[in-house]
Amino acid sequence: MAGDMYGLLWERELPVEGRGRRPGRPSGLSRERIVAEATAIADAEGLHQVSMKRIADGLDCGVMSLYRHVPGKDELVALMYDATMADAPPLPEFADWRDAMHAWAMAVRTLFRAHPWALPLATANHMMGPGEAYWLDWALGVFTRTGLDADVSLAAVLAVNGYVGGALRPELQGQDDPQWFRFMRHPAAAERFPNVQRLIDSGGIADSPVLKDSFEFGLGLVLDGLERYIETRPRPGGEP
Amino acid sequence: MAGDMYGLLWERELPVEGRGRRPGRPSGLSRERIVAEATAIADAEGLHQVSMKRIADGLDCGVMSLYRHVPGKDELVALMYDATMADAPPLPEFADWRDAMHAWAMAVRTLFRAHPWALPLATANHMMGPGEAYWLDWALGVFTRTGLDADVSLAAVLAVNGYVGGALRPELQGQDDPQWFRFMRHPAAAERFPNVQRLIDSGGIADSPVLKDSFEFGLGLVLDGLERYIETRPRPGGEP
DNA sequence: GATCGATGCGTATGAGATACGCTAATTAAG
DNA sequence: CTTAATTAGCGTATCTCATACGCATCGATC
Missing domain, CATH: 1.10.357.10 (Tetracycline Repressor, domain 2)
Known part of the structure; x- marks a missing residue:
């Protein structure tokens, strides 16, 4: 089920250079916002309450929009975990x-x-x-x-x-x-x-x-x- | 979600006495058999693969029959865990x-x-x-x-x-x-x-x-x- | 202003858990 | 031997979720 967790977690380490402005609709959503929302739900009510729908409602967007920024739920949880580990002085x-x-x-x-x-x-x-x-x-x-x-x-x-x-x-x-x-x-x-x-x-x-x-x-x-x-x-x- | 896990895990500790034969259809299934089947699946393929349908197929019975012996899936998992802990010399x-x-x-x-x-x-x-x-x-x-x-x-x-x-x-x-x-x-x-x-x-x-x-x-x-x-x-x- | 490429997202699909209620199999009572 | 009582087995219907697909939309670029 977990495809390329390695790429998922590490790809952003090198900031992508040379792309100032790209064509296409600018994104209001972002992986970071999604992870943050999901983490907030998990903190408050447990991982059990984290569903794609619930996250989308919290971010006031459609459910399927999330998939433009996150490959799937398993991967999202992996991102939540690592982001949480990084969230300390x-x-x-x-x-x-x-x-x-x-x-x-x-x-x-x-x-x-x-x-x-x-x-x-x-x-x-x-x-x-x-x-x-x-x-x-x-x-x-x-x-x-x-x-x-x-x-x-x-x-x-x-x-x-x-x-x-x-x-x-x-x-x-x-x-x-x-x-x-x-x-x-x-x-x-x-x-x-x-x-x-x-x-x-x-x-x-x-x-x-x-x-x-x-x-x-x-x-x-x-x-x-x-x-x-x-x-x-x-x-x-x-x-x- | 977890209702009365306490009763679930401990109720059988005292063998119920005074009921030699009860009326009703005798049970072919049993909590033990269900827990064993579910555990076997989890051991072989991970907890992720344990579904009520999969267990029922393995036991050659209908899905809903399981619910006569186990309150729900969360409770079943709790039973699997404790049975596993008890399974040692x-x-x-x-x-x-x-x-x-x-x-x-x-x-x-x-x-x-x-x-x-x-x-x-x-x-x-x-x-x-x-x-x-x-x-x-x-x-x-x-x-x-x-x-x-x-x-x-x-x-x-x-x-x-x-x-x-x-x-x-x-x-x-x-x-x-x-x-x-x-x-x-x-x-x-x-x-x-x-x-x-x-x-x-x-x-x-x-x-x-x-x-x-x-x-x-x-x-x-x-x-x-x-x-x-x-x-x-x-x-x-x-x-x- | 036409094109391109990415984003936003509605709809459809399929899996999974489980409530409900009917049927079947026994035992106990009459 | 009926019949009532009681419990197991389970088909069907529902509800929740994750997610594939494809269309619409938006801005930047040419």
Whole structure:
């Protein structure tokens, strides 16, 4: 179904030169406006509510006009995703890799919290666009500067990124439905899941400081692991 | 759209008693058969190919017959997800928490590798069913037995689970399209993403042992972080 | 002002989910 | 053995969507 996502996401990177004015009706619509409208709908009401009709209504145009600017809906969603990833202020420089990756993770989190519909898309198979590549490149630079090899740097980025993507899941759910444990009300659940039962009985779920910041708690664990790796990794020249 | 997912996923936990034989036409179809057929289609061709018609054809029945056993498609997908999570051999006992969580993570990975369509669903907002609750409870038990408080145990599980879910993403993608870095062929990409460029130039991506097992590498980092936490955490009674 | 090339978009098509209501198959009651 | 009760199977009709096709329109260029 997805034809040339690569061309779709990257073709505009080079500004087309040498065409000052072309013949033909000037376009009131644009790919950017369509993507923006679709994203606004998704942000407000979920990806489920994004339909070509709904977008057209929002832009006050005919449905089929959209197809002059976007190949199809799948491609539009891919564009929405990458545009969303690009929609964040650039990160500053950091002296310390750990501060840098902490900031990186928090920035990514902010992004996904603002656009909850994007997280499942991140998990689905997709082509990387410029918006997403920015984050990868930035994080790669952080680890490369600590002296890690390129492949290990990538593995480190994948680890942090993996944690962030996964840990966001319950967080985004929590915003809509704080009752992750509603199922424990079921009479059969208590005996089948004694540890969950114990957790609920302990009472302190709601106001546990660790759980309140479980994202940063887990992030800290990952960074701790990386710190240990970086400190103890075999170095080419041995100890100075 | 999702009505009573809670009842849907949990109602069958208690076997209904006291009804030996009921009147009415006996059912050839069953919820289980429908879920199994739908899962088989999704495993083979992706969730996109699962339609009520396709399922009905596979089961050699009419489309509307399915609705006698499943409230609707969204609910069917929820059932598929939870049934998939329940479709794994139970984990053995482990003496060491680290061995246990390593096995846990690898088991979850095996599950998602067998059913790639399930991972985006895990990321989407959903109600926990008995299949998923099993994994949560098991992991919670592991940490609780190390003496961690219930809330911290949950945070630890969320951290490992987060890592696993997130790290699986590129892995599942890699199976279908090993060219995660195809975008770097773009002329504009090299200068905009120098660190990715350097990574590619380093050449050793394909046969880097770290990247080959990047899942376990990252998992090790998370467990290292947890180990350090467990060893240095403040204990109620002080040092023995 | 005629032509060209792109945009805007109405209409038609086909897929997919599902509400409704009828039919069929059993069991239980008379 | 009827007959009523109850539940499964499912054809048809509808509604929502994505999208192919082709015509109309608009400006720039010649």
